[in-house]
Amino acid sequence: xxxxxxxxxxxxxxxxxxxxxxxxxxxxxxxxxxxxxxxxxxxxxxxxxxxxxxxxxxxxxxxxxxxxxxxxxxxxxxxxxxxxxxxxxxxxxxxxxxxxxxxxxxxxxxxxxxxxxxxxxxxxxxxxxxxxxxxxxxxxxxxxxxxxxxxxxxxxxxxxxxxxxxxxxxxxxxxxxxxxxxxxxxxxxxxxxxxxxxxxxxxxxxxxxxxxxxxxxxxxxxxxxxxxxxxxxxxxxxxxxxxxxxxxxxxxxxxxxxxxxxxxxxxxxxxxxxxxxxxxxxxxxxxxxxxxxxxxxxxxxxxxxxxxxxxxxxxxxxxxxxxxxxxxxxxxxxxxxxxxxxxxxxxxxxxxxxxxxxxxxxxxxxxxxxxxxxxxxxxxxxxxxxxxxxxxxxxxxxxxxxxxxxxxxxxxxxxxxxxxxxxxxxxxxxxxxxxxxxxxxxxxxxxxxxxxx
Numbered sequence: 001x002x003x004x005x006x007x008x009x010x011x012x013x014x015x016x017x018x019x020x021x022x023x024x025x026x027x028x029x030x031x032x033x034x035x036x037x038x039x040x041x042x043x044x045x046x047x048x049x050x051x052x053x054x055x056x057x058x059x060x061x062x063x064x065x066x067x068x069x070x071x072x073x074x075x076x077x078x079x080x081x082x083x084x085x086x087x088x089x090x091x092x093x094x095x096x097x098x099x100x101x102x103x104x105x106x107x108x109x110x111x112x113x114x115x116x117x118x119x120x121x122x123x124x125x126x127x128x129x130x131x132x133x134x135x136x137x138x139x140x141x142x143x144x145x146x147x148x149x150x151x152x153x154x155x156x157x158x159x160x161x162x163x164x165x166x167x168x169x170x171x172x173x174x175x176x177x178x179x180x181x182x183x184x185x186x187x188x189x190x191x192x193x194x195x196x197x198x199x200x201x202x203x204x205x206x207x208x209x210x211x212x213x214x215x216x217x218x219x220x221x222x223x224x225x226x227x228x229x230x231x232x233x234x235x236x237x238x239x240x241x242x243x244x245x246x247x248x249x250x251x252x253x254x255x256x257x258x259x260x261x262x263x264x265x266x267x268x269x270x271x272x273x274x275x276x277x278x279x280x281x282x283x284x285x286x287x288x289x290x291x292x293x294x295x296x297x298x299x300x301x302x303x304x305x306x307x308x309x310x311x312x313x314x315x316x317x318x319x320x321x322x323x324x325x326x327x328x329x330x331x332x333x334x335x336x337x338x339x340x341x342x343x344x345x346x347x348x349x350x351x352x353x354x355x356x357x358x359x360x361x362x363x364x365x366x367x368x369x370x371x372x373x374x375x376x377x378x379x380x381x382x383x384x385x386x387x388x389x390x391x392x393x394x395x396x397x398x399x400x401x402x403x404x405x406x407x408x409x410x411x412x413x414x415x416x417x418x419x420x421x422x423x424x425x426x427x428x429x430x431x432x433x434x435x436x437x438x439x440x441x442x443x444x445x446x447x448x449x450x451x452x453x
């Protein structure tokens with residue numbers, strides 16, 4: 001079903017309201033002004049670094065002793081908060097929020113945002129949903145990943161606990177999946193762990209050290225990983241086969257002591273922290289950051305060094321990496337599906353990325369009540385409005401559109417014509433529903449963020 005006028009209200013210049021309880025409006029990427037896109041942050045046993053691409057002196061260095069309580073960083077982890085100049089740093093049983101107010105002046109703030117738990121945590125890794133701001137912390141003490149909602153504050157309490165394999169040392173959120181999931185780096189493999197407890201083998205990999213999931217791609221094709229064995233690659237869908245990326249400049253491998261990998265959805269490059277440096281013809285010294293393409297063309301598409309070749313200026317060991325990138329397009333689910341009576345819990349998904357200027361977005365409602373009238377709700381903010389029977393409308397019902405009648409499998413679709421004037425940075429909140437004799441089949445929410453690429 002096609003709706004050629006559906007987003008016309010956006011081109012009329014209607015101001016979008018910020019999402020209730022969500023992150024600041026303005027996109028899935030780009031810093032808040034002090035930290036420009038393409039910046040990287042490295043944390044090691046020595047502290048917090050913003051390397052300079054043209055000098056061995058970091059743009060900013062915060063020793064671990066400067067953090068509240070003067071902790072001794074042990075295998076620290078770092079994650080950028082999209083749309084801000086802030087970074088979350090986890091080490092042992094502490095969680096900190098570092099906000100850079102000026103790179104030029106070297107000014108910053110640090111807050112202790114350690115959660116409230118029954119027993120001290122042993123934090124090994126973390127990730128953040130780029131749309132909802134939900135924080136996921138890997139706690140080795142409980143062998144779980146704990147979810148916390150923004151805004152982050154000391155004493156915050158987890159609203160979801162996800163059991164993970166006991167040898168997991170690294171995680172990445174699969175925010176694009178319709179069925180919520182995490183990547184878990186176990187001793188000898190990477191596993192996709194769904195929130196419902198089911199699992200899927202992603203890739204066999206000995207001693208994974210870092211993981212990331214492309215927020216624009218579902219499943220294995222967007223699963224990036226590195227290991228202590230100098231492996232850097234992307235999953236292929238066959239667990240016994242990984243597409244290797246760690247070569248170039250006449251060297252195989254190019255990067256040594258690969259500690260972490262972060263994917264940039266704008267540049268389409270994997271940033272890798274090489275604790276033991278690189279091939280001598282490429283750079284000198286430890287803790288270099290290398291940008292790898294997924295495929296190389298000699299002399300044209302090749303790995304590039306992000307840090308300063310004579311020396312990165314980053315000291316310490318057991319490092320982790322965060323990358324600041326520009327405002328990218330993404331789709332991510334939030335909330336829960338719900339059904340009443342004889343109806344089934346439905347799924348809602350988009351087939352295209354909502355890139356600014358792209359004229360069409362196709363929405364599909366799946367697994368809903370068969371042969372029933374279907375609706376699409378489009379909101380300018382998240383909501384939690386009760387529906388008769390106990391389900392929640394999680395998108396503010398600013399606009400309602402018919403999706404026609406579902407087929408015998410409970411499927412319906414709608415083509416949304418998007419005017420070219422819809423700007424990057426726009427957030428829309430969608431939800432699908434189908435009527436049934438026993439009530440409603442209501443999908444989870446779908447956050448559609450318009451980005452530059």
